[in-house]
Amino acid sequence: MRPDDNMPGLLSALYASARRDLLLAWKRPGDILNPLFFFAMVGTLFPLAVGPSVEQLQFIGPGVLWVAALLAMLLSLNGLFLADFEDGSLEQLLVSPQPLVLLALGKTVAHWLTTGLPLVIISPLMAVTFHMPPQSIGVLMLTLGLGTISLSLLGSIGAALTVGLHRGTALLSLLILPVGMPVLIFGARSVSLAAAGDTYSAGVSALAAYAVGALALAPYATAAALRISNE
Amino acid sequence: MDALAMGGYGAYVWSCFAMTFAVFVFNSWRARVRHRAVYRDLEVRIKAVEERL
Amino acid sequence: MLTFLHKMASPPHFYGLANTLGPWLAVPGYLLIAFGAFAGLFVAPPDYQQGDAFRIIYVHVPAAYLSMMAYMLMAVASGIGLIWRIKLAHAVAAAAAPLGAAFTLLALATGSIWGKPMWGTWWEWGDPRLTSELILLFLYFGYMALRSAIDDTVKADKASAVLALVGAVNVPIIHFSVEWWSSLHQGPTLVKEGGPAMDPAMLYPLLAMIVGFTLVFGAQVLRRIRTEVLYRERRTNWVRHMILTPEGES
Numbered sequence: 001m002r003p004d005d006n007m008p009g010l011l012s013a014l015y016a017s018a019r020r021d022l023l024l025a026w027k028r029p030g031d032i033l034n035p036l037f038f039f040a041m042v043g044t045l046f047p048l049a050v051g052p053s054v055e056q057l058q059f060i061g062p063g064v065l066w067v068a069a070l071l072a073m074l075l076s077l078n079g080l081f082l083a084d085f086e087d088g089s090l091e092q093l094l095v096s097p098q099p100l101v102l103l104a105l106g107k108t109v110a111h112w113l114t115t116g117l118p119l120v121i122i123s124p125l126m127a128v129t130f131h132m133p134p135q136s137i138g139v140l141m142l143t144l145g146l147g148t149i150s151l152s153l154l155g156s157i158g159a160a161l162t163v164g165l166h167r168g169t170a171l172l173s174l175l176i177l178p179v180g181m182p183v184l185i186f187g188a189r190s191v192s193l194a195a196a197g198d199t200y201s202a203g204v205s206a207l208a209a210y211a212v213g214a215l216a217l218a219p220y221a222t223a224a225a226l227r228i229s230n231e
Numbered sequence: 232m233d234a235l236a237m238g239g240y241g242a243y244v245w246s247c248f249a250m251t252f253a254v255f256v257f258n259s260w261r262a263r264v265r266h267r268a269v270y271r272d273l274e275v276r277i278k279a280v281e282e283r284l
Numbered sequence: 285m286l287t288f289l290h291k292m293a294s295p296p297h298f299y300g301l302a303n304t305l306g307p308w309l310a311v312p313g314y315l316l317i318a319f320g321a322f323a324g325l326f327v328a329p330p331d332y333q334q335g336d337a338f339r340i341i342y343v344h345v346p347a348a349y350l351s352m353m354a355y356m357l358m359a360v361a362s363g364i365g366l367i368w369r370i371k372l373a374h375a376v377a378a379a380a381a382p383l384g385a386a387f388t389l390l391a392l393a394t395g396s397i398w399g400k401p402m403w404g405t406w407w408e409w410g411d412p413r414l415t416s417e418l419i420l421l422f423l424y425f426g427y428m429a430l431r432s433a434i435d436d437t438v439k440a441d442k443a444s445a446v447l448a449l450v451g452a453v454n455v456p457i458i459h460f461s462v463e464w465w466s467s468l469h470q471g472p473t474l475v476k477e478g479g480p481a482m483d484p485a486m487l488y489p490l491l492a493m494i495v496g497f498t499l500v501f502g503a504q505v506l507r508r509i510r511t512e513v514l515y516r517e518r519r520t521n522w523v524r525h526m527i528l529t530p531e532g533e534s
Contacts, residue, residue: 157450161443165433175426178419179454182461189465221450228442238336240401247394251343254390258504266511273518277527
């Protein structure tokens with residue numbers, strides 16, 4: 001049998017990589033629930049800490065929720081490659097005949113589906129606790145969706161660079177911070193603008209452009225980073 | 232004397248310039264010290280190896 | 285030309301060249317800074333809006349400019365090292381980082397001090413440049429932290445190179461996002477957008493300072509590169525030979 005027979009195509013490699021991580025996450029619901037719980041926790045602790053004033057909560061709502069989402073993503077990114085690194089599966093990925101770029105992208109997609117997407121889904125609930133006006137909730141979901149996509153993609157570069165390093169989590173946070181900032185700014189401010197009834201399209205377009213750029217470029221950087229960290 | 236006062240902003244202006252001066256001095260000194268330390272350390276190691284040969 | 289570049293990439297040649305070149309950069313650099321500082325402090329007329337406080341511009345702007353130049357140097361050197369596998373390029377990046385971070389801190393400190401009499405606060409989030417500088421500082425810290433977290437030099441070089449490049453791509457985006465953000469409510473800025481529409485007596489000292497800072501930075505980074513090279517090449521024959529031959533080392 002020639003080695004070319006039965007060699008999976010590129011798309012199925014991507015799919016297989018994503019599917020694997022999704023199954024793993026399904027078996028360990030804690031991985032999905034932890035960031036969600038963190039997000040919800042921040043959402044409930046802030047009103048308790050600053051007081052029930054509706055006006056005040058509405059004012060800080062977009063910012064607080066966005067920061068909470070950013071931190072939740074950050075917490076989960078650390079584990080993106082860690083489990084595979086520890087049990088040797090990462091090496092298998094590296095020597096696989098499939099392009100590493102696609103395999104890494106598959107894992108990143110799975111990460112977004114298990115972390116970013118759930119955040120988007122429960123965000124309306126959190127928006128309610130901050131009394132956010134209805135017209136801003138849709139924008140909140142949209143910006144969180146686009147923003148978390150960028151964060152998963154760009155965060156995977158940081159995760160690849162720091163996998164297995166001593167104090168990796170702290171370092172990862174430091175590395176992600178400058179990258180997550182534009183996302184935070186565009187996202188949170190767009191939601192604020194929407195809540196005030198102003199036009200918010202500029203911020204949303206910027207987020208969309210950022211996500212597209214990240215999708216096009218980040219996987220390559222992640223693959224390079226994976227190779228470097230595991231030589 | 233009004234050079235020192237800088238129209239009332241003296242403290243601000245002079246602290247900035249002093250800070251800048253300090254940064255330059257520190258950078259220069261640190262680079263020199265570090266280079267010398269690395270060099271001395273290498274000297275010791277390499278000469279020790281040479282003695283043994 | 286190509287042989288010149290090839291020679292330059294060779295550590296022993298660069299080591300010697302950097303030694304001779306250093307003073308040629310440092311001396312004119314310090315002279316320009318001395319001239320610029322004197323003229324900026326005593327010769328240039330006070331600004332009609334900010335009075336004598338505007339003189340901080342003569343250290344703040346060069347520091348900020350250099351903080352960005354150093355990062356660009358770091359990113360370009362990282363790219364060259366990564367793509368063409370030139371070890372010396374990685375040494376350049378490693379040497380530039382702490383200097384760049386120092387200038388960034390200086391820019392932030394002088395910016396903050398300048399802000400106090402101007403805005404009444406030690407910090408103004410509405411100033412996009414100050415905020416971007418802060419993020420630049422985090423970029424530098426991240427780079428240096430990553431370098432020190434990885435023991436193997438080659439690995440550290442490559443990993444931090446990737447980081448530097450990703451950061452470089454992000455710098456314009458960060459700047460753009462902060463500008464947009466601060467434009468949402470008009471915040472006061474430190475340096476008037478007018479720029480060189482300045483009175484020449486005010487402008488020349490500034491130019492002198494910028495060029496002077498750059499030259500001195502060049503001299504300091506060269507010295508740091510020499511130290512990096514010395515350490516990285518510590519097991520090679522040329523280093524061994526150089527240390528064993530009695531000669532005056534600085």
